[in-house]
Amino acid sequence: xxxxxxxxxxxxxxxxxxxxxxxxxxxxxxxxxxxxxxxxxxxxxxxxxxxxxxxxxxxxxxxxxxxxxxxxxxxxxxxxxxxxxxxxxxxxxxxxxxxxxxxxxxxxxxxxxxxxxxxxxxxxxxxxxxxxxxxxxxxxxxxxxxxxxxxxxxxxxxxxxxxxxxxxxxxxxxxxxxxxxxxxxxxxxxxxxxxxxxxxxxxxxxxxxxxxxxxxxxxxxxxxxxxxxxxxxxxxxxxxxxxxxxxxxxxxxxxxxxxxxxxxxxxxxxxxxxxxxxxxxxxxxxxxxxxxxxxxxxxxxxxxxxxxxxxxxxxxxxxxxxxxxxxxxxxxxxxxxxxxxxxxxxxxxxxxxxxxxxxxxxxxxxxxxxxxxxxxxxxxxxxxxxxxxxxxxx
Numbered sequence: 001x002x003x004x005x006x007x008x009x010x011x012x013x014x015x016x017x018x019x020x021x022x023x024x025x026x027x028x029x030x031x032x033x034x035x036x037x038x039x040x041x042x043x044x045x046x047x048x049x050x051x052x053x054x055x056x057x058x059x060x061x062x063x064x065x066x067x068x069x070x071x072x073x074x075x076x077x078x079x080x081x082x083x084x085x086x087x088x089x090x091x092x093x094x095x096x097x098x099x100x101x102x103x104x105x106x107x108x109x110x111x112x113x114x115x116x117x118x119x120x121x122x123x124x125x126x127x128x129x130x131x132x133x134x135x136x137x138x139x140x141x142x143x144x145x146x147x148x149x150x151x152x153x154x155x156x157x158x159x160x161x162x163x164x165x166x167x168x169x170x171x172x173x174x175x176x177x178x179x180x181x182x183x184x185x186x187x188x189x190x191x192x193x194x195x196x197x198x199x200x201x202x203x204x205x206x207x208x209x210x211x212x213x214x215x216x217x218x219x220x221x222x223x224x225x226x227x228x229x230x231x232x233x234x235x236x237x238x239x240x241x242x243x244x245x246x247x248x249x250x251x252x253x254x255x256x257x258x259x260x261x262x263x264x265x266x267x268x269x270x271x272x273x274x275x276x277x278x279x280x281x282x283x284x285x286x287x288x289x290x291x292x293x294x295x296x297x298x299x300x301x302x303x304x305x306x307x308x309x310x311x312x313x314x315x316x317x318x319x320x321x322x323x324x325x326x327x328x329x330x331x332x333x334x335x336x337x338x339x340x341x342x343x344x345x346x347x348x349x350x351x352x353x354x355x356x357x358x359x360x361x362x363x364x365x366x367x368x369x370x371x372x373x374x375x376x377x378x379x380x381x382x383x384x385x386x387x388x389x390x391x392x393x394x
């Protein structure tokens with residue numbers, strides 16, 4: 001019988017793998033250099049690299065978060081640069097243009113390319129972005145969940161545009177947007193029923209009343225240095241879902257009992273509360289919060305000068321889940337108040353304490369002796385809570 005031999009040309013080169021296999025390989029490259037050089041192989045591999053990119057952030061964005069990293073060699077990102085990059089990377093889900101100070105409303109027209117897939121957009125310190133830019137954003141980015149407009153030149157008109165757009169917004173940063181008022185906040189909070197996190201720090205025209213009747217999904221509000229009023233604070237917590245609240249440095253007068261409504265049960269989910277420099281808040285407010293917010297884990301009362309013995313006794317008695325307490329430079333924290341904290345707060349781990357003139361060295365030493373489980377720290381550490389950008393779940 002004649003032997004018949006057959007030869008087969010079996011192509012085993014990686015070049016012949018289908019695109020989905022190449023994408024799988026690219027996604028599992030751990031080395032940054034390997035990922036960056038992947039597209040140098042050929043145009044096909046370059047395309048795989050481009051469609052695999054989900055996030056884009058410029059070096060200038062880092063200087064917004066860390067000004068000490070500012071470098072004179074960092075070039076400004078202009079409209080031409082942005083157009084070139086966004087036409088290349090059209091599968092982005094996260095885009096940060098923070099620190100791109102030369103961009104303006106017209107520059108945002110390039111969002112049409114990746115816009116349909118974008119979930120988060122950061123425009124921190126994009127001073128040229130105004131209300132017209134917001135119209136462009138909502139036109140091209142229908143699936144935005146996170147938008148940061150820190151120090152942008154927007155007003156209530158821009159917020160009304162956001163509100164009418166039916167975006168599935170969860171996190172919004174409006175810090176230092178000085179043209180925004182309660183009217184804009186009201187439009188946003190009424191329309192965005194999935195809203196979980198809002199930053200309005202240093203918005204001097206906001207009293208908080210715009211939050212009245214907000215969604216129960218709202219769990220994180222940073223309202224540092226706003227013109228908050230008791231009615232506005234009641235509005236912020238009105239949804240019943242608040243877990244993190246920063247109203248430090250409230251510059252309007254809050255009466256001693258102005259925060260008593262927080263103890264009615266509407267803020268029972270509250271875990272982190274920052275009242276730093278709320279100098280007029282008194283014992284009645286402290287008692288109400290201590291009893292009505294049983295889940296409190298961290299409470300900043302630094303420079304709250306009107307908290308006296310009965311207030312500290314309420315903290316010791318009712319704050320059973322409290323882990324961190326800030327009492328820096330509280331003028332009326334005396335030995336008796338420290339004793340109340342020592343005898344209560346069974347889960348307390350850290351007290352940040354310095355500049356308390358009425359405390360005697362003996363009382364402090366007795367505290368250390370009886371509560372060796374608590375660390376006393378002199379430096380003041382601000383309550384910051386969870387990263388607001390990560391607060392949106394899902």
